[in-house]
Amino acid sequence: MRTYKLTVVYDGTRYQGWQRQKTTEMTIQEVLETAITQVAGRETKIDGSGRTDGGVHAKGQTASVTLPGKVAENEFRLKLNAVLPEDVRVKEMLLMKNGFHARQNAKGKRYEYFVDTREKPDVFTRKYCYHYPYKLNISAMKEAAGYLTGTHDFAGFTDKKDEISTIRTIYDIIIEKQGDKVRMEYCGTGFMYHMVRILTGTLLEIGIGKRAPKEAAKALEAGQREYAGFLAPAMGLFLKEVYYE
Amino acid sequence: MRTYKLTVVYDGTRYQGWQRQKTTEMTIQEVLETAITQVAGRETKIDGSGRTDGGVHAKGQTASVTLPGKVAENEFRLKLNAVLPEDVRVKEMLLMKNGFHARQNAKGKRYEYFVDTREKPDVFTRKYCYHYPYKLNISAMKEAAGYLTGTHDFAGFTDKKDEISTIRTIYDIIIEKQGDKVRMEYCGTGFMYHMVRILTGTLLEIGIGKRAPKEAAKALEAGQREYAGFLAPAMGLFLKEVYYE
Structure with missing residues (x-):
């Protein structure tokens, strides 16, 4: 075997x-x-x-x-x-090695999320970006990403109710403008059900000024789903890498 | 009006x-x-x-x-x-200005062609690249591109038989490796029916060593379709820009 x-x-x-x-x-x-x-x-x-x-x-x-x-x-x-x-x-x-298990041995994951802010989606990437035709304040989003980085209880950032522990570590959130697109990258120990998409929705609401950057920290403290942002659509999300020792 | x-x-x-x-x-x-x-x-x-x-x-x-x-x-x-x-x-x-006509006033065009040389096509660009899983000799292709650049009779590089004149000027052919992909760019006064795709097929056959670079010059001289390469598929081709004065 x-x-x-x-x-x-x-x-x-x-x-x-x-x-x-x-x-x-x-x-x-x-x-x-x-x-x-x-x-x-x-x-x-x-x-x-x-x-x-x-x-x-x-x-x-x-x-x-x-x-x-x-x-x-x-x-x-x-x-x-x-x-x-x-x-x-x-x-x-x-x-x-024998006994290797892709889920049990995983040490961390990296996800990428792409947002297209044009008035109409780029025809060649329309299946791989979320179309969000608004001006985004990248520095406000980066400030919010700072609050979310680190080891926190992310209970408010999942749609699954039965996790044994909702504590996770996010090592890094990268937010960068690429022309009319914005790329967001999340690296951490693991992400719960819908977590990356809710983080993204929260950062986007901060980007358009619907929320202040500090509300990201408040959503962590509150630990309740309604304090975090919307569920960003699946089409913009990529599982980029899974880390092992 | x-x-x-x-x-x-x-x-x-x-x-x-x-x-x-x-x-x-x-x-x-x-x-x-x-x-x-x-x-x-x-x-x-x-x-x-x-x-x-x-x-x-x-x-x-x-x-x-x-x-x-x-x-x-x-x-x-x-x-x-x-x-x-x-x-x-x-x-x-x-x-x-009144009287402007997109075809009659065009001074030149730029086309781009993308080739994916991986064993299996990149899943995210598979509709925008021609899958040609072979090692390409880029310098041989560049040498051939040198013969094709300039003002020539491209009679052998079209599938349309009734052009009044088959003389065209190609200002520039750029061939560059981008990871496992190859990008080819053609800029010229105008391109006949299938011309960019036949130029591409010819360069690809030179890239895999099926033809020597000098055969591009011979295909020009011969002025007959059978001396040029195959018709590269439409999916890899983009009309990038149309020039006006």
Whole structure:
């Protein structure tokens, strides 16, 4: 038995997220498991580093898979890519120590969020940016990002009610203007359900002046969802990287 | 009567090219004329700087339109964008001298072509790059581009047989590697039917070593289609800019 780590890139537009569903909805996990089962010649399951919501993209999602024996990684990976649909691609396949688990061993994650502030969305990136046609005050957003960075109880920044602990560490939030677009990058120990999208919605409301930067700190203190901003849409979000030791 | 120049951006994926068809096929000209007719409140026709083939994109196609009187350009443009589909956008609307004609007054054009050389296409740009998974010898391609630059008879580089003159001037061909992608840019007085795509196919065949760089010069001299390379697909091509005096 050998365990491999797969690094996966996908355009989430067509998919109901990562996690295999009991319904007929198409998911990334399902198309990957179908491809691996076909190439390996036996029913195979994988474990992702975590779920991504419907419509969220990935430049570096990871998954662990255990195969009955050693395979030629690159050849196996090319065979997977040959049968996968054009919006899902395995970028890397690495042999890991036995027992490696993509979710349990993950040390941190990096997400990216793209906002298009033009009056009408850029036709070539319209599926990969959230269209928010307002002038954003980047320095106000950066000030707010300062309050959110660090180890905090992010109870107000998730839509899931049953987390054992809602304490997380955000190492860094980068906010940068790229022409008419704004790129936001979040790096941290882990993010709860909807957390990156709520952080983004909060920062955008601060960017348009609907809220003062200090309200980001108040939303942390309050620990209640209604103090944080709106849920920014999935289409602008990318899981960029998953970190391991 | 006032004549305006429209600068138009479009994702050509869904369209049968620029030129209005007599069939039911959807074209860029048709959706623009429908939108202008709606906003102007009267049937209006436009003249493009030239046709683009089915599937070709534009970052800066131009068209001239004559309206019965003066309009507030930016307001009119925003109204057009509000009714246009999300893959067609009017970037600029400029009042021109009476008699301006987008095709007749054009002095030159710039096209861009993107090639993705990865084993499997980048999922996020797959509709905007031609997937050609081979190692390209950029310096051989640049040498060939040198033969093609200048004023020549490009009779061998078109699929249209009835041009009055097949002499054209190419000012510049830029070939640059961008990671796993290659960007090719063509600037010239004008390009015949399929000309940019045949130039690209010829350069790609030189890039993979199927032809020597000097064969580009031979294809010019021969003046026959079979001496030039294959017709590179439409999806990688963008009309970037149309020049006027």
